[in-house]
Amino acid sequence: MGDVQHDEPAVTLDAFLDTQTNATAVRLEAGDDARALLPYLDRIALVEVSFPSFRDGRGYSAARILREAGYGGELRAQGDVLVDQMPLMKRCGFDSFAPESEIDPATLEASLTRYDNVYQKAADGGVPIWKLRHG
Numbered sequence: 001m002g003d004v005q006h007d008e009p010a011v012t013l014d015a016f017l018d019t020q021t022n023a024t025a026v027r028l029e030a031g032d033d034a035r036a037l038l039p040y041l042d043r044i045a046l047v048e049v050s051f052p053s054f055r056d057g058r059g060y061s062a063a064r065i066l067r068e069a070g071y072g073g074e075l076r077a078q079g080d081v082l083v084d085q086m087p088l089m090k091r092c093g094f095d096s097f098a099p100e101s102e103i104d105p106a107t108l109e110a111s112l113t114r115y116d117n118v119y120q121k122a123a124d125g126g127v128p129i130w131k132l133r134h135g
Contacts, residue, residue, distance in 0.1 A: 008023070008024055008025040008045070008046065009025065010023075010025040010026055010027035010046060010047075010048040011023045011025065011026060011027065012026075012027055012029070013026055013027070013028055013029070013032045013036060013037070016037075016040075017036060021040075023044075024043065024044055024045040024046065025044070025045060025046040025047075025048065026044055026046070026047050026048070027047075027048045027049075027050065027078075028047060028048070028049045028050060028059070028062050029050045029052075030050055030051070030052050030056050030058050030059065031058070032062070034047075034061070034062035034063075034065045034066050035065060037066065037071075038065075038066075038069050041066070041069060041070060041071045041072075041073075044071070044073055045073045045074060046073055046074045046075075046076060047062075047066060047071065047073065047074070047075050047076070048076045048078050048098070049062050049063060049075065049076065049077055049078065049094070050078055050079050051077055051078065051079035051080050051081050052079055052080060053079075053080050054080045054081070054082050054085065056080075059077060059089075060088070060089065060092045063075055063077075063089070063092040063093040063094050063123065064092045064093060064122070064123045066093065067092070067093030067123035067124075068123055071093075074095060074096055075093050075094050075095055075096070076094065076095075076096040076097065076098055077089050077094045077096075077097050077098070077099075078097075078098040078099075079098075079099075079100055080099075080100055081097055081098070081099040081100070082099070083099075083103050083104075083107055083108055083111050084111060086108065086111055086112060087111055087112055087114070087115070090112065090124060091122040091123065091124045091126065092122060092123050092124075093123040093124065117129040117132070
């Protein structure tokens with residue numbers, strides 16, 4: 001469900017930092033600190049961020065931290081990802097999704113294209129509507 005797909009299995013953050021430093025795919029669990037990856041961003045092709053529950057928003061922060069630090073690889077939201085959350089996830093920097101439940105492609109497209117403008121700055125670089133109106 002994204003433009004880019006990296007197929008290598010992701011290793012845990014602890015495994016990456018301890019023994020598998022040559023891995024190019026890392027999985028962040030909800031309690032992991034994304035800042036631990038900052039020195040390695042240039043060699044990681046995929047960061048998979050776990051959403052154990054749609055109520056757990058820590059993955060949004062992880063995505064924004066990574067994107068604002070310059071991470072340009074695939075950033076995948078995985079787990080309890082709901083279609084109405086995907087536009088916000090994209091704004092935080094996610095570019096692919098691996099939801100537990102299947103999502104109808106037409107519903108996803110409608111969700112992602114529903115609004116032309118945004119109201120606040122985010123990792124996606126979208127210019128807020130107030131800035132467009134008032135400079």
